[in-house]
Each structure stands twice: as C-alpha cells, then as structure tokens.
Amino acid sequence: MLERRSVRRYEREPITPEQMDFIYEAIRNTPTSYNGQQFSVIDIDDQAIKESLYSLTGQKQIKTCNRFLVFCIDYYKITMGAEAKGVEMPEFPKTADGVIVGVVDAALAMMSTIVAAESLGLGTCPIGYARTAAPDEISHLLELPKGVFVVCGLAIGVPREQPDLKPKQPHDLMFFHNKYSTENVTARVLAYDKIIKEYNATRSGHKTDNDWVTHMLGYYTEAMNYNILAALENQGLGVTR
Numbered sequence: 183m184l185e186r187r188s189v190r191r192y193e194r195e196p197i198t199p200e201q202m203d204f205i206y207e208a209i210r211n212t213p214t215s216y217n218g219q220q221f222s223v224i225d226i227d228d229q230a231i232k233e234s235l236y237s238l239t240g241q242k243q244i245k246t247c248n249r250f251l252v253f254c255i256d257y258y259k260i261t262m263g264a265e266a267k268g269v270e271m272p273e274f275p276k277t278a279d280g281v282i283v284g285v286v287d288a289a290l291a292m293m294s295t296i297v298a299a300e301s302l303g304l305g306t307c308p309i310g311y312a313r314t315a316a317p318d319e320i321s322h323l324l325e326l327p328k329g330v331f332v333v334c335g336l337a338i339g340v341p342r343e344q345p346d347l348k349p350k351q352p353h354d355l356m357f358f359h360n361k362y363s364t365e366n367v368t369a370r371v372l373a374y375d376k377i378i379k380e381y382n383a384t385r386s387g388h389k390t391d392n393d394w395v396t397h398m399l400g401y402y403t404e405a406m407n408y409n410i411l412a413a414l415e416n417q418g419l420g421v422t423r
C-alpha cells in the first residue's frame with residue numbers, strides 16, 4: 183500500500199478469472215454497517231458499455247481498463263426481502279445516515295478491491311465521475327432499480343505506467359493525538375501547499391504550476407454544480423432528515 187498510486191494506463195493483457203475470484207472474495211469479506219452489506223458491485227467487461235460510460239464521463243481509463251467495477255449503495259435487496267416477508271421497510275434510505283451507511287459500505291468495498299488488486303500487481307484508478315458526470319443516464323444504462331445508487335467506479339488493469347507517488351499531507355497535518363487540535367493548522371496547510379506546488383512543477387510527465395489549496399477550491403467550485411440530491415431522490419434515496 184505504501185507503493186500504491188492511481189494507474190491510468192493499462193496493458194491489453196486481461197485479468198485472469200482466478201485473479202477476479204480473489205478480488206471478489208476480498209470484496210465479499212468487507213466489513214459493513216450492521217453486517218447489512220448495503221452495497222453491490224457491477225463488474226463491467228462489455229466494451230460497448232465501457233464505451234458508453236466513457237462518453238458520459240470523459241474518463242478514458244474506463245474504456246482502456248480490463249475491468250470497470252461500479253460500487254453502488256444498495257437498499258434494493260433488503261427491500262425485496264422485506265416485501266417477501268410482508269414487513270414494512272423503514273424509510274432509512276431517505277435519511278442522512280442511510281445514505282452515509284451506504285456510501286461507507288460501498289467505499290470500503292472499493293478499498294478492499296484496491297488492496298486485493300495491488301497485492302496481485304494490478305493497477306487501479308477510482309472514477310468519481312461515474313457518480314457525478316451523468317447520474318441519471320448511468321443509472322439507466324446500468325439498469326439500476328430503486329434503492330441502488332452509484333458511489334464510485336474503479337478501473338482495474340495490468341499497469342502500463344508507474345506514475346510518481348504523490349506527496350500526501352505530512353503526519354503533523356493528518357494525525358492528531360487524542361484530541362483534534364487547531365493549533366498551527368494554517369501554517370501546516372501552507373507548508374503542504376508548497377510541497378505540492380514544487381511536486382507539480384518538477385514531477386515526471388505533465389508539469390503544472392498548481393498549488394494545493396486553490397487547485398482543490400477549483401474542484402469544489404466545479405462540484406457545486408452537481409445535483410446529487412436530485413439524482414439520489416430519482417433512485418429512491420435522499421436526505422429528508
């Protein structure tokens with residue numbers, strides 16, 4: 183995990199069925215809230231579907247990777263169980279915690295996949311645009327029933343590149359001892375900002391003069407245009423309380 187980086191270029195070589203079985207087993211054993219396993223994974227190897235997802239998201243890795251896994255919140259399965267037993271399903275998927283539970287479970291399942299894939303020497307890249315770029319179109323394309331919502335995609339393939347490791351926040355900015363401390367946070371943020379600016383100016387491949395803070399704010403500003411609440415509601419989830 184200390185050598186993990188997002189890999190965006192892949193060999194044509196396929197992932198073997200044995201490797202996929204190993205990844206599936208790692209996913210199945212993911213810890214989940216209440217052991218409810220409030221997630222499902224759509225494993226896509228159909229090139230036509232990958233191309234459609236590429237045209238909806240603009241993320242090239244989706245069409246060049248060997249497998250594209252889509253991690254979804256899933257309350258459809260338990261709803262079917264409740265219906266079959268004649269028990270009323272609480273409106274938990276329409277609460278903030280219901281959404282958080284599903285997002286955490288799906289995200290942990292994605293991380294299980296990343297760890298398992300790394301251990302096999304495979305490369306991965308999460309694709310958040312699978313959620314944000316065109317949520318309604320992607321739900322339709324993947325035929326998601328109500329109660330199912332895309333959290334993130336993950337491209338997996340045999341690596342064709344080994345990008346530089348990105349410098350992450352240093353210990354004194356990321357970890358706190360026993361309690362949160364706001365002391366010196368600003369100075370530490372600015373020190374990290376400088377590290378990233380230097381990294382972006384000198385890294386191999388595409389160099390930029392981006393710093394960290396303004397670059398992140400640019401992403402957040404762009405993300406203000408996503409209407410994820412409406413997309414959640416269209417899939418039978420949401421945040422009523």
Ligand SMILES: Cc1cc2nc3c(=O)[nH]c(=O)nc-3n(C[C@H](O)[C@H](O)[C@H](O)COP(=O)(O)O)c2cc1C
Pocket residue numbers: 186187188189190241307308309310311312334347348
């Ligand atoms: C939830 C999530 C969504 C992401 N979405 C995308 C994406 O849509 N496209 C992309 O190229 N990288 C995406 N990434 C990869 C990040 O850009 C990458 O993890 C980050 O720059 C740190 O680099 P590293 O993974 O090499 O350490 C995503 C990562 C995460 C965790």
